Amino acid sequence: xxxxxxxxxxxxxxxxxxxxxxxxxxxxxxxxxxxxxxxxxxxxxxxxxxxxxxxxxxxxxxxxxxxxxxxxxxxxxxxxxxxxxxxxxxxxxxxxxxxxxxxxxxxxxxxxxxxxxxxxxxxxxxxxxxxxx
Numbered sequence: 001x002x003x004x005x006x007x008x009x010x011x012x013x014x015x016x017x018x019x020x021x022x023x024x025x026x027x028x029x030x031x032x033x034x035x036x037x038x039x040x041x042x043x044x045x046x047x048x049x050x051x052x053x054x055x056x057x058x059x060x061x062x063x064x065x066x067x068x069x070x071x072x073x074x075x076x077x078x079x080x081x082x083x084x085x086x087x088x089x090x091x092x093x094x095x096x097x098x099x100x101x102x103x104x105x106x107x108x109x110x111x112x113x114x115x116x117x118x119x120x121x122x123x124x125x126x127x128x129x130x131x132x133x
Contacts, residue, residue, distance in 0.1 A: 004028045007067035009060070011042035024064045030132050032070045036081065036125035037061045038117065046121040050084075054093045057126045058101060065130060072101035074130035078109045081125040085113055090124075 006023040008014055013024040025034045037060040039053030040046055047053045065071055078098075082090060091111075098106070107128075117125050 002029050005068075007064070009064045009067055012040060012044060012060075013064070013067075015044070025068045027068045027070075027132075032065065032068045032074070032130040032132060034061060034064050034128050034130075036079075036118070036127045037064055038119065038122045038125050040119065040122075044119060046119065046123075050089060050123055051093045053122075054090070054124050055097065057124050058097045061126050061128055062101070065128070068130075068132075070130040070132045073104070074132050075102060075107050075128045076131050077129040078107050079127045080109070080111050081114045081117060082111065083114055083117055083123045086111070 005027045007025040007027065008017050009024040016022055016024065022035060024037070025032055037057050038046070039056035040060070041056065047056060062072060065074070080094065094111075098109075117123070
């Protein structure tokens with residue numbers, strides 16, 4: 001087994017590393033694991049609409065995977081954490097984005113309701129596991 005290689009997403013990831021001392025992704029052999037990615041921008045601002053927050057979280061997962069030379073096409077497992085339950089819009093947007101980012105495969109998915117996430121205004125956080133050839 002190779003030594004773990006850690007990655008930091010440019011922008012918000014640098015802030016998280018410096019202030020909270022954690023990395024956004026780790027790669028061990030052909031496996032990439034991400035930390036939870038919220039729907040924040042580089043200034044840690046969260047969109048007002050839940051659909052926009054979910055879409056930004058997917059873009060942040062994509063950015064983080066790219067730091068480890070991976071992409072959504074390599075994702076085999078998704079965990080999503082949700083504050084506020086699961087109104088139909090949440091699953092509708094999640095499934096729409098799954099189909100957009102992973103049109104050729106359907107990963108396994110664990111969806112969990114939680115009372116709070118890392119930032120007070122966050123309503124979603126997504127972490128993934130990817131296998132790169």
